[in-house]
Amino acid sequence: MGQRQSHLLDEHIINxxxxxxxxxxxxxxxxxxxxxxxxxxxxxxxxxxxPGSLPLGQRFTGVIDLLGVQVHLNCRVITALPPREFKAVFSSIAVDGTLHYQLQTRGNATLFKRTLHYTSDLNLGGIHSRLVEQSNRALDNLKHKLEIPPC
Structure with a gap:
């Protein structure tokens, strides 16, 4: 009793x-x-x-593509401090973790930091490198989406 469960995977991705x-x-x-x-x-x-930005305590569900498998997530906002910080905790049958956004004004731009922490009891070989690649692509997409005005 009182022992912390160890996971096969316990990883962080910071962008x-x-x-x-x-x-x-x-x-x-x-x-x-x-x-x-x-x-x-x-x-x-x-x-x-x-509607709009989620407040502290708000629950939501999501579906992600995890190595070609659709995974349903149950989520809850645990930090909502507009416009500087947002954190949600998520759980699923395959993976659990947190998604943390931290924002700072830098001149006429915003420094955006995204930290994904995830754990799993499954042997998901090769997932970390793939998630790093997808996280990098996601932030490039985000930058493009917010910097380039729609036509």
Missing amino acids: ELYIKAGIDQVYDYVTQPERWHEWHPTALSASTNH
Whole structure:
């Protein structure tokens, strides 16, 4: 009793980049899970039953593509400090973890830091390198989405 369970996987992925957009605009966009599929390649869908940026305590569900398998996530916002910080905890049959966004104003841009922490009791060989690649692509997509005005 009282012993901490060890997982086969316990990993962190940290990305940072500058986005030439205001901190409020970035925060509002990234804290709407129903829009994550617009910029993140693993996000397939989300349902929040809440318009706009999610508040502290809000629960939502999501579906991600994990190595070609659709995984359903149950999520809850555990930190919502607009426009500087947002954190959600997620759980599923395959993977659990947190998604943490930290934002800072830098001149006329926003420094956006995304930290994904995930654990799994499954042997998901090769997942970490793939998630790193998809996280890099996601942040490039996010930067492009927020910096390039729609035509």
